[in-house]
Amino acid sequence: MFEAIEIMDLLRNKLKDDQKISIFEQQAKTYNLLQQSYIGQNKIEQALEASERGKARSLIDLLSSKSATNNASVNNLPTITQLTKIAQQQKATVVEYSVIDESFQLKTKDEMSSEKLYIWVVQPTGKIIFQKVDLKSLKIPLKQLVAKSRQSIGVGGRGIQFVPKVGTNQQQNLQQLYQILIQPIAKHLPKNPDERVIFIPHESLFLVPFPALKEADNKYLIEKHTILTAPAIQLLDYTQKNPERLNLSSLQSGDVLLVGNPTMPFVGIPPKRLSPLPGAEKEARTIGQLLKIQPLIGKQATKSAVLQKLQNAKVIHLATHGLLDGFGDRIPGAIVLSADSPPSPQQTNKGLLKATEIIDLKLKADLVVLSACDTGRGEITGDGVVGLSRSLLGAGASSIVVSLWALDDDSTSELMQEFYKELQRSPDKAKALRQAMLKTMQKHPSPAYWAAFTIIGNAE
Numbered sequence: 001m002f003e004a005i006e007i008m009d010l011l012r013n014k015l016k017d018d019q020k021i022s023i024f025e026q027q028a029k030t031y032n033l034l035q036q037s038y039i040g041q042n043k044i045e046q047a048l049e050a051s052e053r054g055k056a057r058s059l060i061d062l063l064s065s066k067s068a069t070n071n072a073s074v075n076n077l078p079t080i081t082q083l084t085k086i087a088q089q090q091k092a093t094v095v096e097y098s099v100i101d102e103s104f105q106l107k108t109k110d111e112m113s114s115e116k117l118y119i120w121v122v123q124p125t126g127k128i129i130f131q132k133v134d135l136k137s138l139k140i141p142l143k144q145l146v147a148k149s150r151q152s153i154g155v156g157g158r159g160i161q162f163v164p165k166v167g168t169n170q171q172q173n174l175q176q177l178y179q180i181l182i183q184p185i186a187k188h189l190p191k192n193p194d195e196r197v198i199f200i201p202h203e204s205l206f207l208v209p210f211p212a213l214k215e216a217d218n219k220y221l222i223e224k225h226t227i228l229t230a231p232a233i234q235l236l237d238y239t240q241k242n243p244e245r246l247n248l249s250s251l252q253s254g255d256v257l258l259v260g261n262p263t264m265p266f267v268g269i270p271p272k273r274l275s276p277l278p279g280a281e282k283e284a285r286t287i288g289q290l291l292k293i294q295p296l297i298g299k300q301a302t303k304s305a306v307l308q309k310l311q312n313a314k315v316i317h318l319a320t321h322g323l324l325d326g327f328g329d330r331i332p333g334a335i336v337l338s339a340d341s342p343p344s345p346q347q348t349n350k351g352l353l354k355a356t357e358i359i360d361l362k363l364k365a366d367l368v369v370l371s372a373c374d375t376g377r378g379e380i381t382g383d384g385v386v387g388l389s390r391s392l393l394g395a396g397a398s399s400i401v402v403s404l405w406a407l408d409d410d411s412t413s414e415l416m417q418e419f420y421k422e423l424q425r426s427p428d429k430a431k432a433l434r435q436a437m438l439k440t441m442q443k444h445p446s447p448a449y450w451a452a453f454t455i456i457g458n459a460e
Contacts, residue, residue: 032100035118044130045080048120051098052078055200056232056384062394063238066362083233084126090458092196093189094122094233097181099142099203115142117180121188122233131184142180143204149173150207150405153448171214174447178213181205182221189225196430196459198228198236206231206385207377209404210454211437212447220447222437226430228455231384231393239398239457246314246366246427246460248291248420256293257313260284262301262320262338265351274336279409280319283371286417287317290424302338303351315367319416322372322388322403323352331355332378333388335370359391367429368392369401371416376402376454389456399429399457411449415440430459 031054038047087094098118117133135142152170182189189197199210210229211222221227230236261281264274284295296305301320310316321336332355339351355378370376370388378387389402401419418439422432433455440450 032098035098036100036102039118039130039132044120045128047118047130048083048096048122048128049078049080051096051118051120051202052083052233054098055202056235059231059384059390059394060234060238062359063235063396066394066396078234080128082237084122084128086233086237087122088124088126090196090198090236091124092198092228092459093124094120094198094200095185095189096120096122096200096233097202097205099205117142119181119185121185123188129185129188133180133184135180138176138180145173145177145180146204146207149177150209153209153212153405153446153451171218174212174214175216177208178215178221181208181210182213182215193224193434194226194431196228197225198230198233200230200233203380206380207404209447209451211434212451220441220451222434222451226428226434226459228430228457228459230456231390235393236458239393246423246429248315248424248427251291251293251314253293254309254312255314256291257306257309257316257318258284258288258291258293258295259301259306259317259337260295260297260319262296262336262351263299264321264336265339267323267336267352274321277320277409279413280371283319283413283416284317286413287420290417290420291315299338302340303353304340306337306353311361311363313363313365315369316363316365316397317369317371317416319371319413322370322375324374324377324387331359331387331391333375333391335372335375335388355388355391358388359394361395363392363396365397367399367401368397369416369419370403371401371407371412373403373406376404376456393457397457399455399459401429401433401453401455403452404454405448405452407452408449411440411444414443415450415453428459430455 031050034050035047035054038044038050096119100116100118102114102116115135117135119131119133121129121131123129138145149170152173201208210227211220213221215221260283261277264276266273281297284297287293288295318335323334323336325332325334334352334354337351337353341350370392375388376385378385378390384390389400392400415436418436419432422435423429426432433453437450437453444450
């Protein structure tokens with residue numbers, strides 16, 4: 001098995017990024033088998049190394065190739081020493097998940113799932129705790145429970161009718177996810193709500209709204225913890241590139257790119273003009289007043305104008321539509337901006353900033369906020385979520401705020417305004433987002449209004 005993995009790693013080194021993503025689908029199965037082997041021998045640290053080795057490898061290869069210091073390479077594979085050091089540097093408790101199918105045979109539709117969940121907790125002290133969770137009691141695959149939980153929350157679309165769901169199904173699903181994902185390790189998480197917890201999801205867990213998971217006492221997870229996510233522990237080593245905290249008061253006009261409610265283009269077949277977002281415009285104008293920055297609104301927010309400012313900005317905030325479709329590209333997703341010439345039905349998809357374009361940029365941004373629908377989603381592969389979030393990280397962003405579903409225009413605007421107000425008080429992005437969620441929750445109790453957003457990357 002080890003020789004097979006080494007050969008696959010050597011083959012991967014010679015491939016392009018999109019080719020690496022494709023081949024990694026097959027490699028991921030081998031890493032899962034390696035984890036099972038180590039756990040069977042009670043070697044939990046080696047199993048964590050194997051889990052990390054099977055996460056976001058193509059993205060880490062890409063970041064390594066772009067790194068000025070080249071402080072890591074594809075052959076510098078993760079070790080426990082490196083992983084615990086990263087947790088210490090982040091001043092965070094890191095929780096890594098791995099969904100494992102322990103069956104070596106194809107199951108019929110009526111057979112019970114043989115899925116297991118491996119959970120590692122890496123504390124900032126360096127201590128590592130492992131829990132193995134049998135998922136047979138679910139009666140359904142974990143992926144289906146995640147989907148049911150999202151459906152029970154109920155989501156709409158930014159700028160269209162938004163009808164969140166309420167009821168016992170929502171509570172039961174969110175509590176059941178909590179019991180599976182959090183309860184087995186709850187006693188190992190920090191008691192201080194200001195201390196960070198960084199979740200490293202796997203497969204369908206990338207779609208879990210961690211802030212909205214519910215304890216038996218009906219408390220949401222965000223009420224007890226400051227939450228971030230990342231596709232791999234190693235990734236945090238690449239995104240932690242700025243020794244100083246983000247200070248909004250010291251930013252100059254050229255340091256901030258702020259976009260709200262562009263003049264919407266025509267997209268799709270047949271061509272359809274996207275709906276305007278008055279809440280996004282209000283959001284951008286209010287944040288602009290806080291930061292003393294003039295936002296790009298309406299026809300000013302053209303793709304060319306945004307690209308001109310994008311690569312030098314330290315803070316990027318894009319309040320617009322996000323599109324999840326791939327448009328035939330190797331990486332799905334696009335941010336909607338104004339077309340450089342007046343839009344017409346004859347010219348569809350003009351003004352779209354695609355994920356395939358973003359990943360080839362060189363960003364200096366400490367913070368990128370995609371205040372748009374579904375920006376944290378994409379194609380879930382063995383390498384993680386392939387979409388806008390991956391493209392931004394691959395382009396060099398230190399931390400990004402993205403959404404896991406379509407958004408309500410008004411409540412999103414309110415949440416984002418609170419986020420920047422909090423960020424002015426404290427430079428910790430994760431704490432600022434947590435406080436913004438808690439304040440939005442007071443006015444809009446349903447998690448559909450506040451739980452969609454997650455920070456990927458570094459809190460500072």
